[in-house]
Amino acid sequence: MRIQKQSFVIRDSRLKTKLETRNADPEPSETVMDALQKRVIACKTCPRLVEWRTTIAEKRTRRFAEWKYWGKPVPSFGDTNARLLLVGLAPAAHGGNRTGRMFTGDESGNWLFRALFNAGFSTQPTSTDRSDGLKLYDCYITATCRCAPPKNKLLRDEIRNCRPFLLKELSLLKNIRVVIGVGKIGFDAAFDSFRKLCRTQLKSRPKFGHGVIYKLNENVTLIGTYHPSQQNTFTGKLTENMLNEIFTKARKMLDRHADAKTKKGSLE
């Protein structure tokens, strides 16, 4: 399939320069983040998920019979100085569990990366494998759990076991302004983590829905989106336009935030 080299443009040249500088000049927190992701990859805390991810990796599926599956917990990835954070469910058995990168190698990833690309958060609209050259701009992707679950269903204990990784990531990602909860589980995990870190004034967990927006605190907004699972995209519950709108909304929020900061700076 021919990929159209279309509109990946970061329109604000100051922002572009800033992002390039940040990407070229690693912050100390990246080292801590790298160490954290190494711990994730080595984790064997959930027996059911360890069993499932390794069995899938051994058996594979005919379509990917030539692949050597990753078969381990899948680390988060992206720009550690990002202002946009995505919290998903968990890797797919033949997607992230095969390729070793979140939302990579399956239809959900294709949907997600087209939307990220259209809104200027990724360098390309496809995500096929770990060496495909894809980079995220101002965006970081993580998940509720890092191991593929049977039938895409997580147990409560598994969510609880994996939570410390998400909490640690949130403490390292200092610039987050917009969080997108991808699916109800990701949305709830994002909110619960902010609450656990005492970073929200909301007393109770907000209601999930596609396009819902909640202010977690003065600086951070939480947006909900339906998960781009085939169950949602095949049935038309989620369309490409609906998903694009979520990321366009996030882009506008971040732009407004940057404008407000610039104005404040020029008044000082």
Ligand code: SF4
């Ligand atoms: S889901 Fe999280 S806690 Fe459980 S085994 Fe995988 S990485 Fe470890």
